[in-house]
């Protein structure tokens with residue numbers, strides 16, 4: 001959810017850095033944004049470290065930098081919002097200031113006990129200016145500041161908050177940034193890291209400047225040296241006694257003890273996060289599937305075999321994920337049954353707590369997540385760890401919370417995915433789970449070969465003509481109210497995934513069903529012209545699915561068949577190659593393109609769909 005970034009260092013254009021960083025974080029939330037710059041003393045000496053606050057409703061990408069006047073400043077923080085508490089308006093946009101306007105805070109997450117804290121503060125005479133849960137944070141800090149220093153004030157505040165949060169604070173007149181994390185991501189970026197020795201595990205880090213942000217892309221143009229804050233930790237950035245140096249100092253929230261953190265050099269490339277010649281990130285990422293599936297297969301064989309061994313040994317394997325990643329997990333049930341003759345459990349991250357009574361040290365949890373920061377997955381990890389369950393993360397984001405907390409990591413290797421609608425990460429995850437099923441069956445090489453063949457077919461399939469064909473179909477159905485998708489076996493979760501893709505970017509009501517289920521109720525929804533997208537296999541089950549398609553056609557439905565072979569029942573045929581057990585991977589790609597074209601034709605922004613955000617870091 002919300003994107004946050006802050007800066008303290010030698011550069012004098014902190015406000016501009018924050019705005020540029022927020023533009024890179026827009027996928028996290030895009031209903032409003034704001035930033036505070038600390039303005040140093042002017043010749044008249046009037047604005048010593050005073051706050052300059054800017055807040056706007058709307059997407060930051062729609063505001064060119066020339067909109068803003070940036071004073072000279074080397075300290076600033078900013079936020080792009082995905083509303084949780086309070087309407088989308090200027091007052092609720094971050095940063096939030098304390099009632100005395102001395103403390104500024106940006107926050108990502110939810111303060112669950114905000115109502116009680118608000119009452120407590122109101123009794124002390126604090127007046128609130130917004131409806132947000134966040135506003136209690138600067139006001140608590142301001143209260144504690146009356147009796148102590150900033151670090152202690154922030155620590156005591158963090159201890160009072162219930163829920164998942166990450167926040168950064170600054171105080172008027174103090175050259176400091178201070179941040180605390182419990183549940184939502186926070187990463188410290190170090191520009192010009194000055195290590196004192198080879199040891200990268202340190203409690204006080206020297207650099208020419210520091211960023212604290214919710215995601216790496218916010219500062220990727222400046223540094224690849226980062227420290228990931230963990231839950232229960234805080235960081236303080238301030239000028240170092242050495243001229244033009246700053247340092248970051250790490251502490252525990254619980255008792256204020258100093259802690260050592262590791263500086264990691266990450267291997268991300270800034271240019272990969274730009275959209276180049278493509279009109280949208282979503283389209284670029286769909287086309288990247290020409291390479292990403294092959295990259296996903298490039299797994300360390302020992303790690304895959306290790307996970308396969310864990311699955312074989314386990315007494316109960318759970319695949320968990322949310323949204324699209326949850327649908328990817330649901331294919332595992334079919335793939336493992338068919339390829340490895342093994343039963344696995346599949347459950348959404350948000351439902352995993354219901355399984356706690358069945359968890360033992362012999363249980364295995366495999367989490368699938370693009371961002372590695374999804375709160376529902378991280379909550380599941382907490383339960384799993386409590387019960388001694390081993391964990392495997394199939395994660396796209398290096399250094400993310402899921403990656404750091406998993407016993408084994410299978411990297412998805414799809415590269416940064418910026419469009420809110422997941423595409424290239426989805427198919428790469430599907431490829432890894434398929435490979436894993438082959439590994440459990442003791443047929444890793446066979447699986448790799450089959451998937452490599454599928455990847456090469458996808459390479460041939462993804463071309464501008466194919467995309468134009470999907471656009472033509474999109475034109476024919478762009479004004480429908482509802483559409484339905486069916487599939488059988490592993491294509492059933494893909495029907496559910498197709499529905500998510502269509503819903504989130506086209507805003508058309510879309511629903512996926514198991515092919516054989518239509519006649520048990522949903523068939524009543526079909527009337528003349530209602531589109532039905534059917535994943536129709538070529539071998540086993542073709543006859544079954546075609547009978548279900550015929551039932552819809554007989555009631556006037558318009559049939560869009562996704563299949564390697566055409567059929568008289570199809571009004572439109574979307575050709576896909578026949579790739580055996582990799583069929584779900586191939587089938588979902590044209591639907592991603594269809595959803596994209598529908599979004600564009602309906603004048604929606606496919607990269608930033610309404611009401612959504614790229615990573616969901618609240619429960």
Ligand code: M6R
Pocket residue numbers: 321322323324325326368369370371372373374377420421422423500501504614615616
């Ligand atoms: O980062 P994750 O893979 O854990 O995210 C899970 C879902 O929030 C995500 O897949 C969501 O459903 C996508 N927007 C779908 O395109």
